[in-house]
Amino acid sequence: MKHNLKATLIVFLSFLTLSAFAQEKKDITLESIFKQGAFGSxxxxxxxxxxxxxxxxxxxxxxxxxxxxxxxxxxxxxxxxxxxxxxxxxxxxxxxxxxxxxxxxxxxxxxxxxxxxxxxxxxxxxxxxxxxxxxxxxxxxxxxxxVSYATFSPDGKKVAYTRDNNLYVANLANLNETAITTDGEWNKIINGSADWVYEEEFSMAKAFKWSPDSKRIAFLRFDESGVKEYNMQIWGNLYPKDYKFKYPKAGEDNSLIEVKVYDTSNGQTVSMDIGQETDIYVPRIYWTSKAGQLSILRLNRLQNRMDILHGNTASGATVTALTETAKTYVDLDYNDNLTYLKNDKGIIRTSEQDGYKHIYWHSADGQQTRQITKGDWEVTELVGVNQKSKKIYFISTETSPLQRELYVIGMNGRGKKKLSKLEGTNRVNMSKDHAYYINYYSSLTTPNTVTLHRSSGKQLSVLEENKATLERLEGYKIGEKKFFDFTTEENISLNGYMVYPADFDKNKKYPVLMYVYGGPGSQNVKNSFPSSRDRWFNMLANKGYIVACVDNRGTGFRGRDFKHVTYKNLGKYESQDQISAAKYLGSLPYVDKGRIGIWGWSYGGYMSSLCLFTGNDVFKAAIAVAPVTNWRFYDSIYTERYMQRPQDNPTGYDAFSPVFHASKLKGNFLLVHGTGDDNVHFQNAVELVNELVKTDKQFESFYYPNRNHGIYGGNTTMHLYRMLTNFVMNKL
CATH class of the missing domain: 2.20.25 (N-terminal domain of TfIIb)
Incomplete structure (x- = not known):
């Protein structure tokens, strides 16, 4: 055979070019993630x-x-x-x-x-x-x-807004301002804006709504005079300043709530009848399609009973249109999965009353009910209700809890059809007439892709596909991220993912860093494009680690029983599942079971602390960032929803709080908190440190002056993640 020297040379040069290209791939660094924004979309x-x-x-x-x-x-x-x-x-x-x-x-x-x-x-x-x-x-x-939350009236002639705890309306013809309320006062009375705990736990900041005819403004009035103050010191001056705000901790007094309606034509304000019980919540108000009728969602203190009240705004009288109760808690949709149909044709809403979150159609008086969707999967969002075509558009987990896909179904429960085409996560913004929608899609391998569609699902155009992001990613060493599932000793199937080194070798033994959040209704394991934090995981992986994450019992989108099992016992089943996950990972042939660590932020910091203390024979190290360390320190709405009040459930509060397990610490522990955290107070870290010192446990800690729960600003993020990186590499 004649030897083709030219062809051989071309192949050889091509091999050198490919090898050089492979060698040119860059390492992921903290600077590329958090300063250069190399992985943003x-x-x-x-x-x-x-x-x-x-x-x-x-x-x-x-x-x-x-x-x-x-x-x-x-x-x-x-x-x-x-x-x-x-x-x-x-x-x-x-x-x-x-x-x-x-x-x-x-x-x-x-x-x-x-x-x-x-x-x-x-x-x-x-x-x-x-x-x-x-x-x-x-x-x-x-x-x-x-001012806050400036909002046009539906007829476009006025604007309402809040300022200094009062509610105002301005006429656009001359911008003359009218004070709807005048009694607003810091740390006492709030009109038209939410108090701290409503904002945080009911996802509500603006607490007023224009009526569809622009004649009235409904608003909430909070009397927080009896709520105890939390004091944070603000550092940076010769003498630290005190910042005091009302924060109701579990079992303590909440704001007294009133629902009021202001009539723009005569300047009169009517108080709505929300019942004799004052220790309640009003997480939402809506205007119905019936002129002058206000819908009020009322929750009892333990949040296991929800009433929908319909009120006459001229008289303030109300009637109970619908009631839902639960043995645990009624799971409300704070993304407003509730729609009042036009012409008083009823209410479309979601509920998990059959064990999974589904869509229901109630008559206007709430007496008749039709369940529109059914199955062992969940509706996560109501996208749109088209009364003319009698179609409902929604996002669900029907394909998998890891996916979010768009469906349409008839209001009679028939003709369900999947409109989204690709596996992954879809988020939809639909036009007012339900003729078009913009779809935001991503998956593990596809960055944010924005497309325009007809309501039939037909794609009309691509608005953004982030080709530049994919091209940048090609220049970096990035290992695979893969989903897995396993069954615990208690026969519970759990979902997880693992991030591998770019040069992963199944014949080597790797240490593992587990990432956890794990709070009620949350989800970390899903088919969406990696975040900046995920790129930190890629960076750690390329330094010789496997990063893993498992969604424990109590997390969301797998049905009511899976989520509500943690009721009155936060931390118990979640930590058991994370410990089981660590044991499973330790059984894999390429994992060094003697070097497994865990880290988390907020609820995740609570989990990582608890897992290290109670799983001291499994975990070698843990990082807790801004953790809850005792549920008695956290706010009323969130904590009592899952734990009842401390007066009702003292054992549940104490049994799985890290401060009561500090004496069990054996491994390496890093505790990080911001002193300006208005959410999970620095008090949590202080009390845990007290217990660790009391029981003679050595650990590392770091505080960030004046930083809030997110711990960011200036060089803060870089400093934090460099510290976390060094701890992982030195201790794991």
């Missing part, structure tokens, strides 16, 4: 469906300017810039970049959010500007004072 932000269903608007921005761009669905193109910071600066040369917007009813004016300032997790205040798009004029709301 683009998206389509601030989508606002316009009155004509053919169009939608979206918020775009660059370093100095913001724009609201109008898109034509049929032409698949941007056709106009409705709001442009550069244009606004020709009116007011000091106009700042805006971060949010909303249109009035006829889309001739826009409310622009500037100088945005966050208060707690969901609360904020800002300076709002009114921009008249047709006249090209700009006016500042409330004389430029910072």
């Amino acid at each position: 683009r998206s389509v932000y601030g989508v606002n469906w316009m009155n004509d269903g053919r169009y939608y608007s979206s918020l775009k921005s660059d370093r100095n300017s913001s724009f609201v761009v109008k898109f034509d669905i049929v032409k698949n193109a941007a056709i106009d810039t409705l709001v442009d910071t550069r244009q606004l600066r020709t009116i007011d040369n000091e106009f700042p970049r805006f971060s949010g917007y909303s249109f009035n009813a006829d889309e001739t004016q826009a409310l622009l959010t500037t100088s945005f300032e966050r208060i707690y997790r969901r609360s904020s205040k800002a300076v709002y500007y009114l921009y008249n798009i047709e006249r090209n004029t700009l006016r500042v709301l409330a004389d430029g004072k910072k």
Whole structure:
């Protein structure tokens, strides 16, 4: 055979090129993750469906300017810039970049959010500007004072907002301001905004709603005079400052709640009848389709009874339209999975009363009920209800608890059809007329992909596919992330994932770092694109570790029994499952069972502490960031939902709190907390340290001055993750 020297040379050079390319792949570093943003994805932000269903608007921005761009669905193109910071600066040369917007009813004016300032997790205040798009004029709301939750009335003639614990309404014709309330006072009375615990646990910051006819504003009034104060010291001055705010801990007094309705025509306020019992919650209010009728969701203190009240806003009288009870707790949908149909045709809502969260149709008076979806899977979100076509669009876990897929079903429970095509996680923003939707999709291997669809599911265009993200990823050493499941000693099947080194060798023995959250209704193991934290896992993997995560009992999307099993015993079954998971991982041929660690943040920090203390023969090390260490220290709504009050369940509170197991510490322990944590107070870390010192246990700890629960700001994230990395490498 004649030897082809030229062909051999080409093959050899190609091999060298491929080898060089492989060698060129970069290591993932903390700088590339948290400073350079190398693994971030683009998206389509601030989508606002316009009155004509053919169009939608979206918020775009660059370093100095913001724009609201109008898109034509049929032409698949941007056709106009409705709001442009550069244009606004020709009116007011000091106009700042805006971060949010909303249109009035006829889309001739826009409310622009500037100088945005966050208060707690969901609360904020800002300076709002009114921009008249047709006249090209700009006016500042409330004389430029910072206000919260400025909202157009449905007819577009007024704006309501809160400031200094009071509720106001301004007439857009002249911007004259009317005070709806005047008794608001810091740490005493709040009108139209939520108190701290409602904001955190009921996902509510704005606590007022315009009626559909723009004649009334319903709002909540919180009397937190009897709620005890929590005091945080703010460091940075010669003398630290005290910051005191009302925070009801488990078993302590809550705010007294009232529901009120203000009539814009006569300036009168009516108090709604919400019953004689005052130790209650009102997590939501809605306007029904019946003129002047307000819907009020009422929960008892233990949250095992939920009533839907229908109220006459002229008299304040109410009737109970629907009641749901549970042996544990009624799981409410704080993403507002409740819709009042037009023309008083009833209520569409979700409930897990049959053991899985499904869609129900109730008559307007709540007496008749039809279950629309059924099965051993869960509806996670109501996307849209089209009364004209009698179709309901929803996201569910029918394919797998790890997936989120879009379905449509008839209001009669027939004709269910899956609209999403790819396995992974779908999030949907549907047009007002239910003719189109924008789909945000990702999976383990596909970054955020934004597409435009008809309601039939037909894809019309791709708005963002993040090719640049995929190209950047190709330049880094990234190991596989794989799902797995296993069965515990108690015959419980659990889902998990593992992140492997890029050069994984099944013949080697690897230490394992487990990541846990594990709180009620949560989920970490799902088919979505990795976050920045996941890239830290890739970085650790490439340093010779396997990172694993398991969703224990108590987590969500596998039915009521799986989630509610932890009732009155938080920590018991979750820690048992994490210890079982560590034992399972330790049995794998490529895992060094003597070097298994666990880490978590918040509820995850609670779990990692508890697992190390009670599983001291399984875990070698643990990191707890901002952990709850005793449920008596945490807030009333969250804790009592799952544990009842300490007065009712003292054993449950103490049996699985880390402070009562500190004496069992044997391995390496790192405790991290922010001193300005308004959510899980620094007190949790202090008390655990006291117990560890008392029982003569050596450990490491670090506190971040004035940082809140997220522990961020400036160089904080880099500092934190470098410390976590060093601890893992030195102790595991």
